[in-house]
Amino acid sequence: MSLEESTPDTVDRGVTTAEEIEALLGDLVLDRDDHLNAPGFVVRPDQVQDTLFRLRDEAGFDHLSCVTAQEYEDRYESIYHLKKYDDPTDEVSVVVPTPTDDPVSESAEPVYRTAEWHEREAYDLVGIDYDDHPDLRRILLPETWQGHPLSRDYDQDRPQVVPLREHANPLQEDHEGDEGDTMFLNIGPHHPATHGVLHLKTVLDGEQVVDVESDIGYLHRCEEQICQQGTYRYQIMPYPDRWDYISAGLLNEWAYARVAEDLADIEVPEYAQVIRTMGAELCRIAAHMLAVGTFALDVYGDFTAIFMYAVRDREKVQNILEELTGQRLMFNYFRLGGVVWDLPEPREDFFEMIRDFLDDLPEALEEYHDMISANEILQVRTVDTGVLPPEVAKSYGATGPVARGSGVDYDLRRDDPYGYYDELDWNVAVEDGCDNYSRLLVRLREVEESAKIIEQCVDLLEDWPEDERTIQSNVPRTIRPDDDTEIYRAVEGAKGELGIYVRADGTEKPARFKIRSPCFSNLQTLPEMSNGEYIPDLIASLGSLDIVLGEVDR
């Protein structure tokens, strides 16, 4: 596996260094505000689009990973974290300060479609207005909410009144005469196929979807603020488990571990990295099993064998994870600088448990292929439905299996290596069908690849010399990163790029903790996939996105 293969030095990598970017942007740059992960350029609020267009079209930064908004004492600030799909280690941050009394900034939506939701969230929680935004409304909180919870002058004690109004058909006025009426349908928040509390405002023409809009925020639990109130060392780590709670816990914990370790410059022993890699891939299998099972449930429509088989195999993974971490869902196993404890004793039994699972897995996967991917009715249902072209996927910041199902070869484990991944032999699963079927295949293939990774990790761990089993490096009891250091780091979660931005202010707690949820960006692509298709395909597309509302809403 190799980073070298994918980005050989001979290839022209375009504009990459900070100096080149600065030269490209020219007088758009007011100042430099470098972050630990990327050079940062301060631009004027009314030149955001100019800057981003130039970075996208001339420097190849085609991935708006995240938009972070925050309020300082003297100003508001929006940060656009840009990356390249070809090489996510090329990063740049565009910092847009706006005055406290008039926080208006130009919207990035015309450049990157994904900015629409990210800026709505920034408006909702922090209170920055975006000029030229197509639809600047609250996104997580109810429309009638007063104040912006992450702004400095927010009054927590103020009573909030949230009235319930009937939802109106947004296309009502488009009808010409009496012919061709459309029907507005609320799919969710209580619906068998929304995988949690998602509300789809759907407009139907007969059985066909003419307009669908996701209404999210039902599961908003202030996760970012919770993390801002915890200390780096111990108090934040339990929470990532609760973002994507579909047993992807260790993957989420790694997102925090990576950002905090890079921020505080903590080394992780190699032995712990191998354990982390193994645990994370086990979580990925568990998460993908559930994704495949529920997707099949959505398409099959009834309680079918395939769902039970997927859950059965997921149970086996959870048994292994329980042995390792003591928990089945909320693991809290990672620590800054390593993991909390070593593998369970007797180690042979534990390795045998994993090997038994890995031995049975090919047969189980064969069964899945027989029952789902080879099933002709399922193919008729899923091939060429929910089509998401690669360029659209990139514009919406789609990552993970959703992007890889659209032929976008983007996997942070390979492209921005961390842990032990670059030492191991595995492949990135990419399908270029761009449809629901491709996304299903990507997940099934990723399970195989994860199994390969786990097997190699077990081999390594079995032969690891007993006196070199360091599970944690020496980490200070209290971590106080320097004032005004900022960092954005991402890992490949089960659903895609799970990133975290942290700004330190010299205390032991983060001043701003921003979560970049892959599901949040992926869910944005739903209307692109579903408009013009039938309700059953809308449901199938939603299932193929594999969203977890806990992570979408945070």
Add this chain to the structure above:
Amino acid sequence: MDGVFLQSGTPTGTANATANASAGGPIATLPETISGALGLSGTLGDVVGGLLGAFLVANIMLGMTALAGPWAKRKITAAFTDRIAVNRIGPFGLLIIVADAVRLLSKELIVPEGVDRPAWDLAPIILPFSALLGFAVIPLGSGLQLADPETGIVFAFAAASIASLSLVMAGYASNNKYSLLGALRSIAQNLAYEIPLVVTAASVIIFAGTFQTSEIVAAQTETLVSLGGVSIPSWYAFVNPFAFVLFVAANLAEIGRNPFDIPEAPTEIVAGYQTEYSSVYFVLFYLGEFIHIFLGGALIAVLFLGGPAGPVLPGFVWMVIKMWAFFLFTQWARSAVPRVRIDQLIEMGWKGMLVLSFANLVLTAILVGVIA
């Protein structure tokens, strides 16, 4: 339990009327047997015999449904999905039937705001009623046949089709968009599949030369071939396997089972036409669906599998076995086959099965004409 009594009583009158029409048929029907045994004659004998006969048959069907709904369905699905299912109450968990009946019937009957009252209340009654009505002409074997009119098989199809009316009433009266979608889907589906179903049945009728169910069954008793001393009867499933497959597929769509459970489609439109129903009304829908599965199985048995015919065991037992075999098949399909999309379903119905069923009909007619 009002609902149950209501439906077991409802078909009685109609069944009785049909029994009158067919008096003097070749085989003694159940009402005739009963009135004969009681020594009653004339109108009184017809009424008493008809009532008692219908009561008996309806209760057999409801009993089978009770076994199938809360218990067998769970056990079968569990077997397909590597689980155990109900096993806590009574032997093999059988008493769950009682527990579930009490549980479901004691739930609050929620009447949503704005429902179209008479239609909303009638719909759950019509569904089981229509299926039970169909059983009036089905020869269940061992002398269990309520009526044997000359138009028997047509009557059965006509009665079964009333189900669509119930679904439309439920969907339209529920004041719920999901219900409405379910109702519209069920009409579209029934239109698309009723025609191939009846046309395929017509090919059997051409073979048998009669609409009378007892005659169709009788026509299948002849030996088709003898293999090593074992004579294979000329069941139409053996004579015309193509028609059999068509009929079974169309029947799955007709009764709305996977892969054609479009009108309910839980993951898409919540529960379709029955979204707003709870408690007794829900039980009635549930009962009605299961009786429809059994009626579908009975029609398949009568038209293609020699009705109650079979070796060693009495006819009634064979009939029950054949109906349960079809039920098992629907549950198998439910566990293993994905649902098709509504437009694909309609396309399969109008462009595929309709053409095939007419081809089958024409070919059968030519074949029968040549042989005759």
